[in-house]
Amino acid sequence: MSALFTPLELGSLTIPNRIGMSPMTRNRSSASRAAGGAGLIVSEDTLVTQQRSAWPDAPGIWNKAQAAGWKRITDAVHAHGSKMYCQISHPGRCAHPETPEQIAAGVPVYAPSAIAARGGKFYYFPGTPGYVTPTEIPDPAIIIAQFKEAAVNAKEAGFDGVELHAAGGYLVHEFLDSSSNKRIDKWGGSVENHTRFALEILKALREVFGRDVALKVSPNMGMPRQETIATFGHLLREVNKLNIAYVAFLRYMEIQKEFNT
Template identity: 70%
Template structure:
């Protein structure tokens, strides 16, 4: 346990201990704008000793999320709201750092959600393949997910992620974590069950991994080494999951390429049966040992390996 309280280098900075706070959806913004109750939430985590704080999923553009009052980071009002939070985290003088987890929902948005209506655009995804399940807490009934509109040019979304990183830097964040897990947009590009494209963004492992890798490179242009990614190879949640060998091949290739980019860290989610839905009498995800399967692909990056060993 004593190792938890020793300094550790993450990206370009050194944090005072190895205790991190993972991203947690809160539903507490004021119609996408960070507010006082959110500031109090993050203040409490700094006082509690967390040296690395990752925010709740923060939308890079207006979308019809399942989660009402999720915050965004696409306009100046949101930037100013987040700036109050990052300033407060830093003023405690504990050495704590805060990353923004930037997020695009892809096909798990809904056209009838208030923010999607306000956006005036369709629900976008890599392919016109709907996810099964879905529960929108602020829409009457249980509408489930809809068939999305295929993204014509994925580079447009990559540019939105990059602008989100620019805004995050203006807001005082120490880095950004790309949300590439749990069946959201980046994950949708990676998974062959949701990505049916026949262009350079789909088909082969290399093509399906392209969106994640090009987005990371765009974020690095803004933040240098202070960029991270969250992945959930075992899938399940939001109707994701491939056969085991295809899963190993896809995420093995992705992590091998990520290892070349010099990220601050990689977060990998283990298989969780509780979060794995059942369709047609079968669990949706691909249960396997995530740590044993993928740690070798990060072994050439000592900071990532050390962080992993401590389980933070």
């Protein structure tokens, strides 16, 4: 147990211990999380664009006002001796056109290809509809630029690094998976092209944070086993060349459970 309380080099940082608080989607962010003395805290899923998924009050980092709000949190975390990463994401086809934030954004629900996700419920507006057929992103480079801008805002907000959310069926994961990405341009088709979007985002994030960039993936969703191994094997080999801080793995497990609404 004593090893848990020894320092650890993580990217360009040295965190005071080997205890981390992983991201939790609770539609809130609280500096009280630092009170336990975790060496590293990763924020909950934080959006890089004004599009909304099934979580009504998920935080964002796409503008300066949000960065200013986050600065109060990172200052408090640092005061407790902890470091903090911002987990950044784009909902992709998990957004819905009738959510207030999506309407305010004035853009369609975007995805690599016009293929709807399965299931989905949006409890916080009437009708609890499911996912819709998204609009194919005309130029993924525009979204990459949004991720980079979010990283700039995160740095101004005092975060020590960023973690790219490429799991859970959100946009980056959608590009990786052949069941949601049927593109025939340079962003789809081959293993190299399926991984291009994630890798280009990581390179853009590195321009802002250097080595203090992380990646979260969930390889066991969507594709057949051999295709999954080929795609994520290539991704991780290329990520290793980028010399980022860490890679977090999320295991998908289907849980049969009824939730009260």
